[in-house]
Amino acid sequence: MNLPRLLTTRLTRFWLWSVLALLLIGLVFTFAGYWRIACQQQQQQITILQQQLLQHYRDGQLTTLSDNWLPPLLALADVSEVRIWQGTQLLQQFLGVHADDAQRSIRLLLDDKRNIYAELRLRSPLYHYSLSVSDWWLLLITLLVVLTLVRLGYLWFSQQLQGMETVAERCRLILKGRYSQARNLRSVSHPRFINRALSKILDELADARKERARFDNFIRSNTFLDHETHIGNRLFLDNRLNALSNAQGMMAHGVILLLEFEELEPLGGQDQMGDYLNLNVAHISRLLHHQANSVFARRSYNQLAIVVTQISLAEAEQLAAKLIKLCANLLPHELANRSNSCHLGGAYFKLGDNQQQLLEEAEMALRAAQIQGVNSWFMYDKGAVDAEFARGSVRWRSFLELALAQRRFVAFAQPVFDADGKLHHQEIFTRAKEPNGTLVRATLFLPMAAKCGLLPQIERQTLERVVYELLPNAKPDAVFSVNLSEDTLMNNDFMRWLRTLLLEHRDLAPRLIFEVDEAVASGCQQELQPKLRLIRKMGARLCVDHVGLQVVSSQYITEGRFALLKLHRSLIKQIHLRAENQLFIRSLLGGLHQTDVEVIAEGVEQFEEWQTLRVLGVCAAQGPWFADPEIASGT
Known part of the structure; x- marks a missing residue:
């Protein structure tokens, strides 16, 4: 049984028993009041009868109980039998029509000295007031109205509480830290203000998490990214090279390429130079997209560094040739020294090579390419290519x-x-x-x-x-x-x-x-x-x-x-x-x-x-x- 149904059932049960208890208490008090009124009315008739009996006894006229004055009084007081006693001797007796219906008896003292008293046998005060068919129908209709109201109340509470299960489930997910699931589990049912409050809090929490992720990305970007080209900076390059090496040297085969541009000042200002660098970065990034585990970073103002692991010497030379050709084609036509503005130097490494020595060899290869006086590349090759990778x-x-x-x-x-x-x-x-x-x-x-x-x-x-x-x-x-x-x-x-x-x-x-x-x-x-x-x-x-x-x-x-x-x-x-x-x-x-x-x-x-x-x-x-x-x- 789900939570709304459980709560609604308990509430309606409480409501039903409360209404029935009130109805029962009302009926008991009504019956008690009705009984009291009936008893008082009967007692008044008996008092009148007692006065009449005393009056006739004092007048000496209590010779027979069949006089015309006695039956009407007996009928009013619901007396079914009258007996006159003197001590234990029965003097007079009168049996009414309903003598068999007597339920109780009372004594009325007539003469204390002679010990003469009258014994009256009475019927119930409610003898004439039993429930009729219409009374039973009225009681039944009342019960049906009560049950109908309880049923309507049950349906109303069910409608009002049908969203409580969703609220409970959302709270359970929040306690377990599953905020995204709780946020997606929305409900438009009652109680709406609770659902709206939870949704608002979870939306703000999701925005805060996204903002935290953006802030985290901002920190990472400002720590490891170059602000102009949006590729890795020198710190990023050093970290990656450190990751590729240990105390024994490099842990994989690969190549490091240094690409440097010359004569950038005549381009016409800082913005034009930045656009040219970004253009080269965009094309080189697409070229390196198919090179797994490649590293692309800006090492200095006009120098880019590329590290590619798990590549053979022949593939490294092909990559260097493609890079220098790409950069040469992207040079602006208005550049005066267009044929000698970009150079590339590379150093191929294998297992155990020293990281610092590798950078020095790449710089030496870059200087060798610059000495040639044209857009060219030069690969520093020690001739030691790992046989396993060949x-x-x-x-x-x-x-x-x-x-x-x-x-x-x-x-x-x-x-x-x-x-x-x-x-x-x-x-x-x-x-x-x-x-x-x-x-x-x-x-x-x-x-x-x-x-x-x-x-x-x-x-x-x-x-x-x-x-x-x-x-x-x-x-x-x-x-x-x-x-x-x-x-x-x-x-x-x-x-x-x-x-x-x-x-x-x-x-x-x-x-x-x-x-x-x-x-x-x-x-x-x-x-x-x-x-x-x-x-x-x-x-x-x-x-x-x-x-x-x-x-x-x-x-x-x-x-x-x-x-x-x-x-x-x-x-x-x-x-x-x-x-x-x-x-x-x-x-x-x-x-x-x-x-x-x-x-x-x-x-x-x-x-x-x-x-x-x-x-x-x-x-x-x-x-x-x-x-x-x-x-x-x-x-």
């Missing part, structure tokens, strides 16, 4: 398909610990095994797998390993997280398989966390919502990964109802020395206040970093300082 796309596809067929993908697990040092969950990483037993890192084969369209199959095989092998053999409270790419989430066949898998293993679903990259979660919200909703309904949790890698609004976190949030390692690197990164995390945590979102840090390498993160309010962390990824065993 495979062609055909060889990569063959290798990945064979690894899938032979199930040669190995799952590695890295633990995530909370602030109390307890295991929060384990994140699963994948490495491919060569036929000779060598393990190939995910940073090498995942970009190729994305190009070949094999990511859904690889991630499906990883998830099967977690569900069928790791979770059944792990502790009952063990939780594992698995990364899902955009290609996998958009694959309908994979989502149908995932739905079937989670339905078959409903008991294991709460122990699964699915991680989605921030770029995907924020850029494809409309397309992802049905996919993410399906995962939530199955009981699994959602996590957004690589937060802070891009400068985007954090509004998508609450709209996507993510349960966890993982900060990118570029924010964590030496955070105890970076006030701007601390400001960003404080702003992000402030925007997630009063939500159930857990914030986790990635790539923690030092104790000072973890201490700073704990002070800021981060609840858990993972990284080399805690433990490196190991082959997952499920124990």
